[in-house]
Every structure is written in structure tokens, then in C-alpha cells.
Amino acid sequence: MTTRTATTTAAMTTADAALAAPRSAASLLQILWLASPALPVGGFSYSEGLESAVDAGLVSDEASAAAWLTDQLHLGLPRSDLAVVAQAIPAWRANDLTRITQLNHWVLQTRETLEFRLQSEQMGRSLMEWARQLGELGTGVFEQLHSAQLDPPTYPxxxxxxxxxxxxxxxxxxxxxxxxxxxxxxxxxxKSVPLGQSAGQRMLARLSKQIPTAVDHAIHLHDDDRQAFTPLLAIHSARHETQYSRLFRS
Known part of the structure; x- marks a missing residue:
């Protein structure tokens, strides 16, 4: 390789890296945006059975709340929602609407309570409306969701x-x-236990350490491995539907 060729190759590599960095940063920012509790899809209004567990005395302090959510993070989320998201992303990129419809039906059919199903439907519709309201920024997402004719689109x-x-x-x-x-x-x-903000931050730190394991689990699941089977959580979600005093939506 001549000196000129080597110099040109090095310059191209540097330019490619410079272009890749902004793209990576933009993607990260968009993922952070989607993960934000400020996203107007209504996630903040659901407790997913937790409020009923508090009412029953199963969750009463920081330790029991952290244990409850850690179990849910490992036993429920990766085997259902996270696994669906992992499989739906490449399907959306390939515009495989048959696969998308199949995954959406699976979510609707496997929600263990009416409360869980209504939550997934409401948040899915709200995300679609969010994309529509963004105008040019959300046009691609809205058009894809609209063209898939999911009735309704589930949140995952x-x-x-x-x-x-x-x-x-x-x-x-x-x-x-x-x-x-x-x-x-x-x-x-x-809000429901209740706990202080410092306790909440300690819980979030504990849960954050568990996220990589949950994600790795979800990514390696196949269709036959997905499941929605969390009996105790389902019982408390069902009880929450008729709980007399509630902070959270049913």
C-alpha cells in the first residue's frame, strides 16, 4: 500500500467514525425519549397489580417493593413484552406486516387480566396518537402503524x-x-406504599443492575419460548379491577 493510499484510507476511516458518532447519539437520544416517563402514553397511571399487593400487605416497605418489582422484571417482562419488542423491531424494519400482526395478536390473547389488556391497548393507541401529533417528526412511525391496520396496536x-x-x-x-x-x-x-424519593432511587439502582440480564434473556427467546404466566401478579391485577380505593387506573 502506498503512502497516499494509506493516508486516504485513514482519512475515510476518520470520516466514517465522525459520521457514525452523531448517528449513534441521535439514536440514543430517541431511545431515551421513548423510555421517558414524560412520554404521553399513560404509563404513569398504571401500577400493574402493585397497588393491590400493597392493599393485601404483600408490599409494605422498600425491601418488599424492590423484591416484587425485581421478580416481575425477571419472571414477567422478558418472557413477554421484551421478547415481543425484540422480535417486532426487525419485523417493522423489514415491513413484515404478517409477522407484526401475529405478534400483536399474541399480546392481546395472552394478557392475563382485562386490566392488563386494556392497559396495553390504551398505551398502544396513545403512542400512535403521539406519533401523529409530532407531525413530520413522527410521520414514518404513524404511517407504519396505520398501514399495519392493527386493531388495536398493543404497546409493545x-x-x-x-x-x-x-x-x-x-x-x-x-x-x-x-x-x-x-x-x-x-x-x-x-405513591402507593408510600415511599420517599431516596428509597425510590435506591430501588431504581437495584433494578437497573438487573436490566441487562432481563434483556439478554428476552433477546434469545423464540416464539415457542414466549409466555405470559405470572399467576400471583394476575390475581392482584384482577383484584385491583374492583378494589374500592385506588390511586391507579384499572
Whole structure:
């Protein structure tokens, strides 16, 4: 290789790296945006059975709340929602609407309570409306969701559509999804137990350490491995539907 060729190659490599860095930063920012509790999809208004567990005395302090959410993070989220998001992102990028419809139906059919199903439907519709309200910034996501004719789009599938448009990796997208869930559930714990903000931050730190394991689990699941089977959580979600006094939506 001549000196000139080597210099040109080095310059191209430097230029490629300079271009890749902004793209990576933009993708990361969009994933953080999707994970934010400020995203107007209503995640903050659900406790996913936690409020009923508090009412029953199963969750009463920081330790029991952290243990409850850690179990949910490992036993529920990666085997259902995270696994669906992991499989839906490449399907959206390939415009495989048959696969998208299949995954959406799976979510609707496997929600263990009416409360869980209504939550997924409401948040999915809200994310689609969010994309529509963004105008040019959300046009691609809205058009993809609209063209898929999902009735209704569930939140994991709709969120996967938005994540697919960012260019972020599946792994990073799942980390963002899981962290957003953790933030919402920690806030639900703070309000319903109740707990202080410092306790909430300790819980979030504990959950954050568990997210990589949950994400790795979800990424390696196949269709036959997905499941929605969390009996105790389902019992408390069902009880929450008729709980007399509630802070959170049913």
C-alpha cells in the first residue's frame, strides 16, 4: 500500500467514525425519549397489580417493593413484552406486516387480566396518537402503524415500531424499554406504599443492575419460548379491577 493510499484510507476511516458518532447519539437520544416517563402514553397511571399487593400487605416497605418489582422484571417482562419488542423491531424494519400482526395478536390473547389488556391497548393507541401529533417528526412511525391496520396496536408492538425507526440496536432498544418500565413502577411504588424519593432511587439502582440480564434473556427467546404466566401478579391485577380505593387506573 502506498503512502497516499494509506493516508486516504485513514482519512475515510476518520470520516466514517465522525459520521457514525452523531448517528449513534441521535439514536440514543430517541431511545431515551421513548423510555421517558414524560412520554404521553399513560404509563404513569398504571401500577400493574402493585397497588393491590400493597392493599393485601404483600408490599409494605422498600425491601418488599424492590423484591416484587425485581421478580416481575425477571419472571414477567422478558418472557413477554421484551421478547415481543425484540422480535417486532426487525419485523417493522423489514415491513413484515404478517409477522407484526401475529405478534400483536399474541399480546392481546395472552394478557392475563382485562386490566392488563386494556392497559396495553390504551398505551398502544396513545403512542400512535403521539406519533401523529409530532407531525413530520413522527410521520414514518404513524404511517407504519396505520398501514399495519392493527386493531388495536398493543404497546409493545407500537413501541417496537417507534424504536425501529431510530436506527438503534435491538439490545439498546430493549434496555430503554425496560428502564422506562422500571421508572414507572418505582414511581407507582413511591405513591402507593408510600415511599420517599431516596428509597425510590435506591430501588431504581437495584433494578437497573438487573436490566441487562432481563434483556439478554428476552433477546434469545423464540416464539415457542414466549409466555405470559405470572399467576400471583394476575390475581392482584384482577383484584385491583374492583378494589374500592385506588390511586391507579384499572
Amino acid at each position: 408492538v407500537a413501541c417496537a415500531c417507534a424504536a425501529a425507526s431510530t436506527g438503534a440496536s435491538v439490545h439498546d432498544s430493549l434496555v430503554g424499554y425496560a428502564f422506562g418500565w422500571c421508572e414507572n413502577m418505582v414511581q407507582a411504588s413511591i
